[in-house]
């Protein structure tokens with residue numbers, strides 16, 4: 608385990624040793640709430656649908672994304688070997704930052720840079736395969752989403768082909784050690800809501816690069832579509848309700864609210880039958896004004912049916928309708944994580960190591976995996 612200087616005595620001498628798991632978890636939750644100031648260059652992601660405007664790093668071996676905030680009390684500083692996280696001059700933890708992936712320097716035969724096709728989020732290759740959504744730019748737009756932002760800025764292309772994604776996945780695996788692929792899509796008005804195209808892309812990635820693949824989509828109008836996605840060899844799926852509080856869903860995601868929370872449960876039930884327990888996940892965003900009890904009850908119901916509730920703090924995306932919001936405090940998120948994790952442990956069906964691919968496998972946007980060692984469950988740092 609890394610030996611880390613975790614503080615200083617009154618006389619200025621260093622206190623050395625690995626920080627206790629509880630301190631690391633508390634730090635990670637607070638970094639996700641209060642962000643991080645950068646006194647050094649790290650790979651970061653701006654705009655878009657995923658962990659945007661974030662520094663992506665490893666803190667004491669845990670993958671995390673944290674918002675880059677100039678007002679944060681936490682500072683990432685470069686050291687002789689790697690990085691340290693400091694607060695008020697006291698070193699709190701060892702960090703490692705993502706370097707610029709090597710595959711970003713490549714391009715397709717027709718001149719499209721690989722980084723416009725897919726990005727590396729720590730060790731996961733990620734892409735929004737269709738950058739248009741039927742909800743975007745009208746009254747239905749999800750307020751937390753930034754899917755149109757990166758397209759408008761020219762950082763990506765509107766539609767990636769299965770062949771392009773397969774080519775990039777091989778390079779990301781070979782040059783940068785990508786271990787899985789996470790593919791998402793804007794929603795269509797078709798019966799499949801876009802699920803079949805993103806699954807075709809996933810199938811191409813899996814066949815070419817052999818990486819486990821998660822695809823993400825809205826509940827299809829015809830649930831048989833989920834069987835078709837399974838038949839394409841996809842490993843995991845994300846079908847994201849975003850919040851279990853119906854009033855908040857109606858306010859922040861009117862299109863999803865019209866689909867209705869019960870339709871998510873119906874889609875999850877079919878998906879668990881196809882992909883297995885813990886291979887189906889949903890984002891559950893904290894900090895949008897939701898009722899914590901409704902949130903926890905919804906997570907428990909999801910766990911009961913084999914769905915992994917991937918609980919994350921709101922990460923306000925520049926250019927989104929919630930750009931001016933702030934992430935929730937760690938005082939708010941900590942007890943919710945703790946109660947959801949305690950319930951998962953009691954049920955014993957899944958933890959942060961269960962998903963084969965995707966956001967629930969990576970875990971960087973949530974504080975859940977860092978809390979597992981504190982509760983004596985799940986993964987250890989760096990695992």
Ligand code: SF4
Nearest residue numbers: 740742749752754793
């Ligand atoms: S459904 Fe909502 S979150 Fe998903 S891409 Fe469309 S606007 Fe964004």
